[in-house]
Amino acid sequence: MTTPEKGAYARAGVNIDAQDRALSGIGKLVRKTFTEGVLSDVGSFGGLFRPDLSGMKEPVLVASADGVGTKLRVARMAGDYSSVGRDLVNHCVNDILVQGARPLFFLDYVGAGVLEPEAMKQLVSGVAHACRENGCALLGGETAEMPGFYQEGDYELVGFVLGIVDRQKILDGSRVRAKDIILGLPSSGLHTNGYSLARKIFYDDLGLAVGERIPGASSKASVTRQLLEVHRSYLPAVGRVLEHPALNALAHITGGGLTDNLPRVLPKKTRAQIRVGAWEIPQIFRLLQQHGGIDTEEMLRVFNMGIGMCLIVNPSGVGEVLDVLKRAGERASPIGTVQKGGAGVVYDLGEHET
Amino acid sequence: MTTPEKGAYARAGVNIDAQDRALSGIGKLVRKTFTEGVLSDVGSFGGLFRPDLSGMKEPVLVASADGVGTKLRVARMAGDYSSVGRDLVNHCVNDILVQGARPLFFLDYVGAGVLEPEAMKQLVSGVAHACRENGCALLGGETAEMPGFYQEGDYELVGFVLGIVDRQKILDGSRVRAKDIILGLPSSGLHTNGYSLARKIFYDDLGLAVGERIPGASSKASVTRQLLEVHRSYLPAVGRVLEHPALNALAHITGGGLTDNLPRVLPKKTRAQIRVGAWEIPQIFRLLQQHGGIDTEEMLRVFNMGIGMCLIVNPSGVGEVLDVLKRAGERASPIGTVQKGGAGVVYDLGEHET
Numbered sequence: 001m002t003t004p005e006k007g008a009y010a011r012a013g014v015n016i017d018a019q020d021r022a023l024s025g026i027g028k029l030v031r032k033t034f035t036e037g038v039l040s041d042v043g044s045f046g047g048l049f050r051p052d053l054s055g056m057k058e059p060v061l062v063a064s065a066d067g068v069g070t071k072l073r074v075a076r077m078a079g080d081y082s083s084v085g086r087d088l089v090n091h092c093v094n095d096i097l098v099q100g101a102r103p104l105f106f107l108d109y110v111g112a113g114v115l116e117p118e119a120m121k122q123l124v125s126g127v128a129h130a131c132r133e134n135g136c137a138l139l140g141g142e143t144a145e146m147p148g149f150y151q152e153g154d155y156e157l158v159g160f161v162l163g164i165v166d167r168q169k170i171l172d173g174s175r176v177r178a179k180d181i182i183l184g185l186p187s188s189g190l191h192t193n194g195y196s197l198a199r200k201i202f203y204d205d206l207g208l209a210v211g212e213r214i215p216g217a218s219s220k221a222s223v224t225r226q227l228l229e230v231h232r233s234y235l236p237a238v239g240r241v242l243e244h245p246a247l248n249a250l251a252h253i254t255g256g257g258l259t260d261n262l263p264r265v266l267p268k269k270t271r272a273q274i275r276v277g278a279w280e281i282p283q284i285f286r287l288l289q290q291h292g293g294i295d296t297e298e299m300l301r302v303f304n305m306g307i308g309m310c311l312i313v314n315p316s317g318v319g320e321v322l323d324v325l326k327r328a329g330e331r332a333s334p335i336g337t338v339q340k341g342g343a344g345v346v347y348d349l350g351e352h353e354t
Numbered sequence: 355m356t357t358p359e360k361g362a363y364a365r366a367g368v369n370i371d372a373q374d375r376a377l378s379g380i381g382k383l384v385r386k387t388f389t390e391g392v393l394s395d396v397g398s399f400g401g402l403f404r405p406d407l408s409g410m411k412e413p414v415l416v417a418s419a420d421g422v423g424t425k426l427r428v429a430r431m432a433g434d435y436s437s438v439g440r441d442l443v444n445h446c447v448n449d450i451l452v453q454g455a456r457p458l459f460f461l462d463y464v465g466a467g468v469l470e471p472e473a474m475k476q477l478v479s480g481v482a483h484a485c486r487e488n489g490c491a492l493l494g495g496e497t498a499e500m501p502g503f504y505q506e507g508d509y510e511l512v513g514f515v516l517g518i519v520d521r522q523k524i525l526d527g528s529r530v531r532a533k534d535i536i537l538g539l540p541s542s543g544l545h546t547n548g549y550s551l552a553r554k555i556f557y558d559d560l561g562l563a564v565g566e567r568i569p570g571a572s573s574k575a576s577v578t579r580q581l582l583e584v585h586r587s588y589l590p591a592v593g594r595v596l597e598h599p600a601l602n603a604l605a606h607i608t609g610g611g612l613t614d615n616l617p618r619v620l621p622k623k624t625r626a627q628i629r630v631g632a633w634e635i636p637q638i639f640r641l642l643q644q645h646g647g648i649d650t651e652e653m654l655r656v657f658n659m660g661i662g663m664c665l666i667v668n669p670s671g672v673g674e675v676l677d678v679l680k681r682a683g684e685r686a687s688p689i690g691t692v693q694k695g696g697a698g699v700v701y702d703l704g705e706h707e708t
Binding site for chain 1: 361362365366393394397398399400401402403404405407412413414415416417418419420421423424426427449450452453455458459461462463465493494495496498500501502503505508510512514515516517521524526550551553554555605606618646647648649652656
């Protein structure tokens, strides 16, 4: 009998036993995320979850799939895959949060040419860590070794989140009205969008090394550390106002920036008027704009520019919503309003015009 | 104002508008999969689905994530991405079917260096087609353009399926007993496993061109067409016996073959005894074995060898289960039994030893 390590499959670049070993340490991390609803153990064909439907009139499932984009390349450059798993989970959780849903469970997919045990452990522990922080179970996942498909050190990371919301509490933008106030919540950095451009500007055009600081940066962190700053989860703060009657919509500011994401929750024939001077744009965006020679309109469509989540709130409830957010440690600020007529986002660039 | 086509982001290799155009034709295909439960439209942050819980005592959600592996490379060689989407959906549907669940909805992720509209359309129409066939909605998805991460023409394709089952009807192998009969259902080919090895044998070692026939093959189809044969969904046939009291377990024969997948549903201190001569092994596996010089044990751990799904059935119900499957057009055959003692799979190789 041939041991698989020496067999034909191993010679073709796939080593089932090595994969099993790489994954064996991960089971413990995964089980730590298990919440009450989890009925299956690690390694079953599908993950089993019994949702708590008590108190729900008409339960609606909310699902989203996402990746991390080329932030994965920055992780590879840093030789540190521990943060991208957290990026992924938080991104997915935010994507269903904006429809009023709280996460039940998460599944991940990791693809690589060769699954290195240490990198795998970093990736999955990041995912597991963020799952615990968001109170959602890491119910399952898939790892795929695809020789020749991925370059050495590259890991593709895809996530799926499933959440639940009572139908009457779904946020879909239909309650948004002209004169509603748009509150912005700070991002922690680029989150998971604009990395192809940021890498081009910092590493290719400026020629920065992995550990170097960005010219003109006041932060002591290297360009790579700044770029790896973890995508925030807004669940801890926004979860506290999710059922507030004045909250009419939420928008997660991802690819497409404020420009493309705010209109996704605006009713027809309304537009968002945003005062770009209303919040402090983090220095990293100024440096990207300056070193990349990018105009402000494009910056606002590629990057979040310091706003990772928007709440659209009826004016009557703004004070209360801001109070709750403040008590949750969140620095929210009014950054614009919904206006009658037109479509999309209109920016008041004020003193920030370049 | 800069149009994004000419902007810095486009110069970094990402073209948001071209992505939007590539995706615009896909919306129609996706909407055709929508079932009664779907509450959201294409393009919302998360997909919304209201499950029909009527008649269920304790609804349990069953979720699975999967990819297609390097079968994607074969699709690239053929310049035809229309079948891998079907592979993906059927694979995922089978993975939750084995726990007794029927699919509610599916989400996909497509990653590429550059998203070519024609390839995208083929990929997503394959996914949408199979979703309709399986009666599950294509509720959402994500496409990611990651310049430099993927090679030209390579598309990563990842899927996530969510199904539902009443808790008392979950199949988890706990009812399996010694003397149970193992029925095998035919696969349509390699399904989605063993492609790194198959590609090495046929394209690298034998040097076959994309359109050539495999030496010794009786099929007139090219090696590439044979390798692209679509992974079957067992839902139409197995769905009819899912609640049969004699059905004790199901095993989807994927990566790891019969050797690794059958034991996943066997109770401790039992083993599966499989008669390799009990079914006709499709010629493609014989050709792989012969041209690759692979021993039978390894073949059985890398490939499905012609069995894509196993049913473990109490002897008293075997006749009835076989009848129902036959009426559904399924050619099931007894391929072995569950036996007391030991673990794993023991093969009776009979005349098929090489």
